[in-house]
Amino acid sequence: MIQEKLREKAKELLSKKEVDLIIGFSEWTLPLRTTPVFIRTPEGTESLAWNSFCENNLATYLHKFGRFKVGIVVKGCDARSVVALSLEKRFPNHRPLLIGVPCQRMVDRKKVKKAVKGEILQAVEQGDLLVVKGEDFEVTLKRDDFLYSVCRSCTHRTPNQADFLIGDPVEEFPLDEAHPDVSEFEGKTPEERWGSFEKEISRCIRCYACREACPMCYCTECFVDSTRPKWIEKSLSPSDLAFYHIVRAYHQTGRCSGCGACERACPMDIRLTHLTQKLNQEVKDLYGFETGIQPEVPPPLSTFHPEDEQGFIK
Amino acid sequence: MKFKLDKKDFERFLKDLMEAYDLFAPVQLAEGVSVFRKIDQPEEVHLTQLVPQKSAKEVFFPQSEVMFRYETVEHREPILSEQRIERERVLLGARPCDIEAISILEKVFAGEDYTDVYFLEKRRKTTIVTLSCNHPLTTCFCSSTGGGPFRRDGSDLFLTDLGESYLVELLTEKGMAFSKNRFFREAGSKDFDLLKELEEKASKKAEASIPVEGIEKRLDLMVESPFWDRIHEKCIGCGVCTFLCPTCHCFDITDEAVNLKGQRVRNWDSCLFPIYSLETSGHNPRPTGRERTRQRLMHKFNYYPKNFDRVACVGCGRCILYCPVHFDIREALLYASSRRSKGQEGQSR
Amino acid sequence: MESETVTNWEPKILAFLCNWCSYAGADLAGTSRIQYPPNIRVIRVPCSGRINPLFILKALQGGMDGVLVSGCHPGDCHFLSGNYIGRRKSATLKRFLEYLGVEENRVQFSWVSAAEGVKFSQVIQEVTEDVKKLGPLRNFVKK
Numbered sequence: 129m130i131q132e133k134l135r136e137k138a139k140e141l142l143s144k145k146e147v148d149l150i151i152g153f154s155e156w157t158l159p160l161r162t163t164p165v166f167i168r169t170p171e172g173t174e175s176l177a178w179n180s181f182c183e184n185n186l187a188t189y190l191h192k193f194g195r196f197k198v199g200i201v202v203k204g205c206d207a208r209s210v211v212a213l214s215l216e217k218r219f220p221n222h223r224p225l226l227i228g229v230p231c232q233r234m235v236d237r238k239k240v241k242k243a244v245k246g247e248i249l250q251a252v253e254q255g256d257l258l259v260v261k262g263e264d265f266e267v268t269l270k271r272d273d274f275l276y277s278v279c280r281s282c283t284h285r286t287p288n289q290a291d292f293l294i295g296d297p298v299e300e301f302p303l304d305e306a307h308p309d310v311s312e313f314e315g316k317t318p319e320e321r322w323g324s325f326e327k328e329i330s331r332c333i334r335c336y337a338c339r340e341a342c343p344m345c346y347c348t349e350c351f352v353d354s355t356r357p358k359w360i361e362k363s364l365s366p367s368d369l370a371f372y373h374i375v376r377a378y379h380q381t382g383r384c385s386g387c388g389a390c391e392r393a394c395p396m397d398i399r400l401t402h403l404t405q406k407l408n409q410e411v412k413d414l415y416g417f418e419t420g421i422q423p424e425v426p427p428p429l430s431t432f433h434p435e436d437e438q439g440f441i442k
Numbered sequence: 443m444k445f446k447l448d449k450k451d452f453e454r455f456l457k458d459l460m461e462a463y464d465l466f467a468p469v470q471l472a473e474g475v476s477v478f479r480k481i482d483q484p485e486e487v488h489l490t491q492l493v494p495q496k497s498a499k500e501v502f503f504p505q506s507e508v509m510f511r512y513e514t515v516e517h518r519e520p521i522l523s524e525q526r527i528e529r530e531r532v533l534l535g536a537r538p539c540d541i542e543a544i545s546i547l548e549k550v551f552a553g554e555d556y557t558d559v560y561f562l563e564k565r566r567k568t569t570i571v572t573l574s575c576n577h578p579l580t581t582c583f584c585s586s587t588g589g590g591p592f593r594r595d596g597s598d599l600f601l602t603d604l605g606e607s608y609l610v611e612l613l614t615e616k617g618m619a620f621s622k623n624r625f626f627r628e629a630g631s632k633d634f635d636l637l638k639e640l641e642e643k644a645s646k647k648a649e650a651s652i653p654v655e656g657i658e659k660r661l662d663l664m665v666e667s668p669f670w671d672r673i674h675e676k677c678i679g680c681g682v683c684t685f686l687c688p689t690c691h692c693f694d695i696t697d698e699a700v701n702l703k704g705q706r707v708r709n710w711d712s713c714l715f716p717i718y719s720l721e722t723s724g725h726n727p728r729p730t731g732r733e734r735t736r737q738r739l740m741h742k743f744n745y746y747p748k749n750f751d752r753v754a755c756v757g758c759g760r761c762i763l764y765c766p767v768h769f770d771i772r773e774a775l776l777y778a779s780s781r782r783s784k785g786q787e788g789q790s791r
Numbered sequence: 792m793e794s795e796t797v798t799n800w801e802p803k804i805l806a807f808l809c810n811w812c813s814y815a816g817a818d819l820a821g822t823s824r825i826q827y828p829p830n831i832r833v834i835r836v837p838c839s840g841r842i843n844p845l846f847i848l849k850a851l852q853g854g855m856d857g858v859l860v861s862g863c864h865p866g867d868c869h870f871l872s873g874n875y876i877g878r879r880k881s882a883t884l885k886r887f888l889e890y891l892g893v894e895e896n897r898v899q900f901s902w903v904s905a906a907e908g909v910k911f912s913q914v915i916q917e918v919t920e921d922v923k924k925l926g927p928l929r930n931f932v933k934k
Contacts, residue, residue, distance in 0.1 A: 156768050158581070163768035164676040184767060188678060192731070242473060247579050314890065322892030322930045331471050333496065333505065335681035335712070337766050351845060353717045359845055361698050362709040363506040367852055367933040374891065378844055381883050393766035395495055395682050397475045403887075410886050415879070429883070432875035434865060440885055441878070442901035442914050 130229060130295045131178040137227055137292055138173040138199065147199035147225055151189050153182040159251040159260075160237035164189065176201070178294075179253055180235040180271060185209055185389040187343035190224055198224040203231040205278075205387035207287035208420025209343040212383050215427055218346070228290025230298040233272075233279035238397065240274050243267075278388035278401050281307050289423055309402035310409060329369045331396040334362070338400055339376060341393035344383045351375060377403035382411045382428035385419050443612040445626035446633055447601070452608070455625045456484035456534075463532040463569070466501045468494045478536070489535045492579055493758050497688035498536035499543060502564045503551075505685070505710045509560065509695070514702040527563050534571040538593040539584045539758040541572050543688030545596050549750045550691055560708075569616045572597035576640050578648040581759030583772060586652035589756055591644040602637055609637050652772050653779045654743065654753050660778055661744040665736075673774055674735035676767045681712035683761035683769070684738065689754045692718070713737045739774060802856040802922040806831045806915070807846065809839045809874070812863035812904045819908030827912035828919040831859070838862065840873030844884045847898055852933050857897050857922035861914065864902040874902075896921040897928065 138150045149168045154175045156163035162181050166189075167173055178201075186200055187209040202210060207228055214223060240260060241248060250261040258269045286297040313321060336352070339345045351359045352372055361368050376390075377400070384404040391400040411417045414437055417428040447455060459465055465481040468488050476494040478501050481487055496505075544565070551561035575582070575591035584590055594600050598617035601608040609629055612618050620626070664670075684690040694711040697704055711718055714735070719728040728734050746754035755771070762770050808814040814835050820827060832855075836842065839862025847858045860881060868874040881900045889895055899921070901914045 157770045157773065158762070158768060161768050163770075166672075166675045189676075192675070238474060247577070249580065316892075318889070318892040318894060320892070321890070325891050326930070331475060331477075333681075333685050335685045336715075337678075337680035337682050340678040340680040341766050353715075359849060361707075362694065362696055363698065363707050364709075365933065367931055370931055371848060371852055374848060374887075375845060378884060378887055381887075389766075393678075393680065393682075395686060395764035395766075397472050403891075406890050407883065407887060410883050414882055429876070429879055432872060432879055434875065436875065436878055437882055438865070438878055440882065440900060442899065442917065 131176070133294045134178050134201065134227065134229065135173045135176045137294060138167065138176055138201075139170045141199045141225065141227075142167070142170045142173065146197070148196040149193065150176070150199045150201070150227075151186045151193070152176045152201040152227075153178065153184070153186075155179075159248050160235065160240055166193075178229060180232060180258075181237065181251075183234045183237075183276070183389075183392050185341065185343055185385075185387045187213065188341060188389070190218070190343065191346045194219070194221060197222045199227055200224045201227050201229060202287050202290065203229060203234075203387075204282065204285040204287050205231075205385045206343075207290055208284065208385035209387060211289050211420035211423050212385060212427070213343060214423065215425075216383075225292070226287060226290040227292050227294060228287030229294045230286040230296065231279075231282070232298070233275045233282060233285065235271060235274050236276045240269065243269060243274070276388055276392070277309060278386055278391070278405070281405075282386070284421070288421065307402065307405040307409060309399070310406045313402055313406075325373075326366055326370060328399055329373045330366060331398055332364070332369050332373070333396060334364065334369075334372070335395065337393040337395065338390035338398075341389040342380070343385075343389075344380055345376075373400070373403070377407065380404045381407045382415075382417055383419060384408055443618065443621060444629050444634070445610045445612070445621075445623075446604075446629040447608045447610050447625055448627070449607055451625040453484040455623070456481070456487060458624070459532055459534075460484070462530065464529045465532050465534060466498075466568075467534040468536075478533070487535065489573060492537065492575060492577070492582075493539075493760055493763065495686055495760070495764060497543060497686065497758065497760065498533055498540040499547060499688050499691075501531070501533050501568065502544060502561050503547060503691060503693075507560060507708050509706045509708055511705040512703070527567050529567075531564070531568040532571060533568050535573050536570070537575050537758075538572055538591060538597075539582070539589055539756040540688050541570055541596040542584075542589045542593060542756045543758075544570075546689045546746075546750075546752070546754055546756070547691050569598045569619070570596060571599040571601060574600065574602045574641070574644070575648075576603055576644055578644055579759060579763075581762045582648055583650075583652050583757035583759065585645070585648045585650040585757070586654055587753055587755050587757040591648050592641045602640060604633060604636050604640075607633075609633055652757075652775050654755075654775060657753065657775065657779060658744045658747040661740060664778065665740075669777065670732050670736045673777075674731040677714070677731050677735050677769055678767055679714050679716065679731055679734065680766060681710075681714055682764050682766060683771075684712035684714055685710055686760040686764055688756060688758055688760070689742070694718075713741065739771075739778075743775070743778075800927060802830050802919060802927070803854065804831045804857040804859060804918060804922055805850040805855045806833050806859040806861065807836050807839070807842055808833055808903075809862040809869075810835055810837050811869040812867060813839075813861035813901070813911065815905035816861075816903040816907045816911040819905065820911045821908075823908045825908050825912045827915040830919045830922075831915055838868065838870055838873035838877070840868070840870070840875075840877035840880075842877055842880065844880060847884065851893075851897065851928060851931055854928075854932055856925070856928045857899070857918060859899050859901065859914070859918050861901045861903050861911075864904055867904060892930065894925050896925060 141147045153162040154165040155177045185206045187206050246262040252259045258271045360371050388401045411428045415428040468476045469479045469486045470476045470488040476491045477496040478498050551558035578591045598614045600611040692711045693708045695708045720726045742754040850858050862874040903911045
């Protein structure tokens with residue numbers, strides 16, 4: 129069992145004092161969810177969990193624990209975030225030890241909730257099935273029908289660059305075509321695209337959960353908080369909301385691992401990942417770059433090639 | 443005074459209502475995402491989501507509110523204009539927790555030292571039609587914080603879903619204004635029995651489980667407790683819990699100006715944002731998540747109770763349901779309350 | 792009244808010109824008395840690599856109908872590689888804005904050297920014509 133092996137490895141690392149703390153997932157009060165845990169003692173590793181609800185990208189906590197030797201539980205996408213952070217020299221003291229788990233892809237709790245009527249009190253995984261129970265219902269769902277859309281199109285599920293791999297690598301499925309959400313959006317006219325984007329972000333409450341959940345958003349002062357110069361107002365005008373969402377996404381160019389943490393964090397269910405997926409597609413197309421795959425290749429926007437595409441320049 | 447309102451008449455009832463009032467009720471923005479908005483068409487009203495993401499506080503205290511506009515014309519003094527509420531309002535479909543939260547806000551905005559005209563104007567002109575909770579969620583803990591799924595305080599009218607109809611209770615003078623409504627029918631003993639049954643069932647489901655009695659005193663002893671070192675660790679510092687919270691009421695005032703024209707706007711702010719407490723000098727008295735998480739809990743369970751004799755939490759569970767990292771405020775409260783017997787960490791440091 | 796405003800409408804275009812090439816190119820156009828449309832407002836920047844995409848967005852939000860970023864030709868950068876770095880930012884931003892539904896020609900880029908007064912005037916003419924065809928920016932601009 130992956131969960132058992134994970135606990136064993138974490139216990140070993142803590143016992144041998146190879147790390148000061150382990151960042152992982154633990155079950156908590158709600159079904160279909162886990163919560164991040166920070167474990168400092170070998171005994172504490174008993175609370176580590178691994179299941180299809182380990183949706184957070186824990187790499188976002190590495191900024192908080194930079195002073196410590198950290199062992200961190202990572203999925204494929206999380207590992208790529210760590211590589212990207214490493215390229216940006218975010219680990220001057222200790223590079224975190226990556227405890228990689230080949231990812232079975234995570235279950236979208238919102239999709240599951242929509243599939244049943246009534247409150248879900250319990251959710252149990254049985255192989256490929258998901259048994260969901262409520263006060264007066266019990267249904268069995270096919271796990272694969274309820275995956276996050278970013279997980280569905282994931283091409284690197286096995287963590288690369290992991291220091292330890294828990295379990296065997298999983299088969300990868302390269303995408304033949306563009307990201308489906310991106311292609312769908314691209315199928316619209318420019319006017320429709322802007323309309324759809326504006327409508328989607330009109331729900332934004334500017335809680336910045338998308339920013340905080342993202343491991344790559346670590347600026348000491350975010351442009352939205354800057355007062356000199358003041359880039360953006362704090363109110364909810366469509367223009368300011370668009371400004372925020374364009375820049376938040378664009379700042380991820382060549383840095384986004386496509387984990388989808390931004391979208392999962394959003395309390396208003398705003399579709400955000402297609403924005404960064406589009407940018408990922410662009411840097412792959414223009415510069416052959418994929419985030420977090422090669423630990424030696426510099427991020428695309430901090431380097432250049434004399435022969436870069438410039439057909440758009442007069 | 444109690445009546446019955448058939449669901450088949452509900453939309454027409456709303457239509458009538460909208461002739462005389464501006465109607466505010468939950469609307470669905472996307473599947474599973476709803477907020478309180480001004481209603482244009484009766485069919486927009488969406489009552490099935492027990493706790494809409496944003497609470498009813500927005501009807502009285504909008505996330506972004508223009509306080510006044512100004513414009514300098516030919517070098518003369520600026521023209522000021524204040525936002526006034528023209529029509530009477532009805533808030534319909536908020537649950538008892540959200541209504542209780544309004545009374546919590548009222549204590550702040552209509553305090554002895556300061557009265558907030560923007561809040562009060564809206565509050566005065568609003569009739570509150572509450573909808574009871576027949577099926578509280580497991581994240582609901584309203585009974586622990588002094589409320590309950592059928593708590594009627596603060597409501598002018600109180601609706602209970604009986605299946606085919608709503609049972610309508612008129613509770614105040616504002617509510618009595620509806621006594622002649624053409625859609626209200628006489629309710630019978632059968633309806634009252636069903637009401638009683640539903641109320642008992644819901645109250646049982648929402649039994650108090652979190653001890654908040656006297657929590658402010660326990661927290662007094664915990665200001666420097668190592669508890670805070672651990673509890674904040676998973677918090678990523680976004681504003682979900684504070685923005686969705688029906689009782690959080692911090693705001694920031696900014697001028698949005700272009701050339702000689704502008705407006706003064708107040709926007710919700712969150713104590714979990716580092717910039718919230720950042721001073722001009724660059725010093726931040728709440729430099730890390732530890733102090734900020736402590737502030738959030740202390741304000742609700744220590745500072746506010748000291749001022750107003752009750753906790754500033756109504757147990758709606760939004761912060762649990764929508765937290766991106768699954769922070770559960772109930773666990774924090776349980777932990778804090780268990781400290782009472784284990785001793786006085788505050789003093790040991 | 793309405794139709795009159797439309798026919799008389801002239802686009803406002805913000806041009807970020809690099810100090811070492813394009814700005815000098817504009818200067819040359821001026822001293823050589825080469826005519827170009829008066830629709831541009833110029834902001835001199837140290838290098839086209841200095842352009843933060845925020846600048847471009849802020850200009851559009853603030854009421855500009857189009858934005859031009861102009862720098863030194865490849866290989867001519869005063870700072871050796873600033874324009875190469877800028878080129879990548881421009882390429883990705885341009886594609887991203889188009890993806891979101893901002894019209895292709897709202898944001899444009901050019902290489903203009905200090906010796907290219909004629910090219911500078913041509914670029915300004917082209918950009919002005921392009922933006923004129925698009926009409927005033929409606930989306931995104933702050934009302």
